[in-house]
Amino acid sequence: MTEQTLTAQMILDTAEDVLRRYGPAKATVVDVARALGVSHGSIYRHFPSKAALRDAVVAAWLHRVVTPLRVVVAAPGPADVKLRAWFDALREIKRAKVLDDPEVFTTYGAIVAETREVVAAHVAELIDQIAAIVAEGIAEGRFAPGDPAALAAAVLDATSRFHNPAHAGEWGTPENDAAFEGVWRLVIAGLRARPD
């Protein structure tokens, strides 16, 4: 590896690999530089600080969560069926992450707490995606009139138990599936309801 051929993507991939193997405490710029066989100065040319590198790793990880969901948002309606497909996809992606590779999930959980702005941007994109589906549902007359962004935030909050990493230990059981069905029925009934 020479400094000329070093790209930001190589640094990100290596940083993620270092995080997976050694955990967040060992994922310093020096460790990543050592793994790539370059000077730490050449890392700083791409990422101005350890925090910037850590934020970029978390952003890349969360990007892999939201990208398949965009496909669901772009698919044809009706909105209620699409919203359910969106949640099924979100739960599947999250469960795969925690069940297939719990150590990575724990590692990311630890650093995610330090990357509030990146996480806030991720939550904002999830709300935007739900809001797009809710707006379609209102336009179709399937959902009651309302502010799609506010309704989307409420839908995401009401389903926290099924996608917020704080609850990851509860996922993947039949009881969790049954609990989701109950919340889903309540949420979709709330979206469909006509105002008093």
Add this chain to the structure above:
Amino acid sequence: MTEQTLTAQMILDTAEDVLRRYGPAKATVVDVARALGVSHGSIYRHFPSKAALRDAVVAAWLHRVVTPLRVVVAAPGPADVKLRAWFDALREIKRAKVLDDPEVFTTYGAIVAETREVVAAHVAELIDQIAAIVAEGIAEGRFAPGDPAALAAAVLDATSRFHNPAHAGEWGTPENDAAFEGVWRLVIAGLRARPD
């Protein structure tokens, strides 16, 4: 303190005090016996194991959460107003616990993970209380027909972000209040909705 005058309540109070002061690792039967000036054998006469004592301490703590809520359930309706009052009381009690005494909350959080049956009984009581209000709402014609217990579990799950200790770090901010309002409107609309 003599073994003759030692009561289960004295042991519970002392165990809770030891937990508060020294944390869960130090809250052994021997520590509690030492604080009371009795032999550990006399503790075992009331609580057959450290686990039994720990479960009793957590049960007493959770009892202080649900007791004031029973008063709300027993008050006159209408059910939608009562359900909101119940959640306001639950959030107030939980926030007071975490904001007034965060160390105790953390301590309890650590041992609650080891007392699954006690916590399950607590959640079952919360669901029973909500189910009683939902059943009233159905009888009053304010809520759509349905199984009160299943609806109650869904309502408790949908509001997890606002009472589950996993989210305690998010409580007590204006944003959290606004988020609760959004979920509340969605949940109450879902309860009121007529089936398709």
